[in-house]
Amino acid sequence: MIDRQAPVFVAGHRGLVGSSIVRRLEADGFSDLRTVGRDALDLRDQAAVDAWFDVERPRYVFLVAGTVGGIHANSTRPAEFLYDNLMIHSTVVQAAHRTGVDKLLYLGSSCIYPRHADQPITEEALLTGPLEPTNEGYALAKIAGIKLCETYRRQYGDDFISAMPTNLYGPGDNFDLEGGHVLPALMRRFHEAREAGAASVTVWGTGTARREFLHVDDLADACLFLMDRYSEAGHVNVGTGVDLTIRELAETVRDLVHPEGELVFDTSRPDGMPRKVLDVSRLTDLGWTATTSLAEGLADTYRWYLEAAERGVLRL
Ligand code: GFB
Numbered sequence: 001m002i003d004r005q006a007p008v009f010v011a012g013h014r015g016l017v018g019s020s021i022v023r024r025l026e027a028d029g030f031s032d033l034r035t036v037g038r039d040a041l042d043l044r045d046q047a048a049v050d051a052w053f054d055v056e057r058p059r060y061v062f063l064v065a066g067t068v069g070g071i072h073a074n075s076t077r078p079a080e081f082l083y084d085n086l087m088i089h090s091t092v093v094q095a096a097h098r099t100g101v102d103k104l105l106y107l108g109s110s111c112i113y114p115r116h117a118d119q120p121i122t123e124e125a126l127l128t129g130p131l132e133p134t135n136e137g138y139a140l141a142k143i144a145g146i147k148l149c150e151t152y153r154r155q156y157g158d159d160f161i162s163a164m165p166t167n168l169y170g171p172g173d174n175f176d177l178e179g180g181h182v183l184p185a186l187m188r189r190f191h192e193a194r195e196a197g198a199a200s201v202t203v204w205g206t207g208t209a210r211r212e213f214l215h216v217d218d219l220a221d222a223c224l225f226l227m228d229r230y231s232e233a234g235h236v237n238v239g240t241g242v243d244l245t246i247r248e249l250a251e252t253v254r255d256l257v258h259p260e261g262e263l264v265f266d267t268s269r270p271d272g273m274p275r276k277v278l279d280v281s282r283l284t285d286l287g288w289t290a291t292t293s294l295a296e297g298l299a300d301t302y303r304w305y306l307e308a309a310e311r312g313v314l315r316l
Helices: 016-027 046-056 071-076 078-098 133-156 182-196 216-229 246-257 281-286 294-311
Strands: 008-011 060-063 103-107 160-165 167-169 200-204 213-215 236-238 262-266
Touching: 008 016, 016 167, 016 216, 046 078, 060 078, 060 216, 071 078, 071 133, 078 103, 078 133, 103 133, 103 216, 133 160, 160 216, 167 182, 167 216, 182 200, 182 246, 182 294, 200 246, 213 216, 213 294, 216 236, 216 281, 236 281, 246 262, 246 294
Parallel strands: 008 060, 060 103, 103 160, 160 236, 167 213, 200 262
Antiparallel strands: none
């Protein structure tokens, strides 16, 4: 178990994942959480990151910061996704190494795996084939992050571990219709259609692509579980092991938010990876499984969306 009294840095604490990890650590009695906003520290700047680590001296690091987005943002801003993430991962890993951090957890993404990987995807599928073109820049940066952790462990003996989550959603998500991921975008589109009395809602692609969705609070729980108990070089998949088509997802969101809404598929938009579901047996064997069903998670996220809209704090 990692020390609940020690200083812990959550890099990326304002994002979907980071905010959930902060809630999870607070609930677990961590008493010395260190965070810093992007306005105060540019994580792409090694000198600035070094200076911050020299002052704050965290003993544990959750590296969950990054430039993120859905299929459209990834495919139209590949240079930013590649550069920002390569830099952020490198500066934080290097500063953690230099200042002797006890343990670091690096968060990747299931898009690291080849487009035509066998499904469900095992950890061993990494670097066995070409990547999905719509998120190649992001995936390459994420693969580099895994290799940073592995090589710093091999060369320097640093206890740096990696977790690869599937598609995430939950409170604190980005509800931007163009830049965000499918689940928050559909939730917002159905909500706004109901408010406007509109009959139909647009869903990108053919609806046949398959995805797996993990509630972000389950991910935060898994990250703490791994921080407490896992210290090996290999990255670990984090998901539910269950997927559904985008059409089924859209129908489920429709039933919750705007039951009269009709789905209209915009096939000029890309489907991206045909299927992406993780083999989670490594994590299950370690003793962790996800507990939030998609129905519960959607209801929870929609409740949060309504409250956040009321308070004017939605990321749109
Ligand atoms: O969530 P999403 O952008 O992630 O898209 P990816 C998932 C699927 O939902 C795709 C369809 O087949 C989309 O075409 N989709 C339907 C929509 N309607 C919408 C919509 O309104 N918005 C969006 N965004 N999609 C991302 C990667 O890929 O997954 C990132 O680009 C990251 O790198 C993330 O890894 C987890 O699974 O396609």
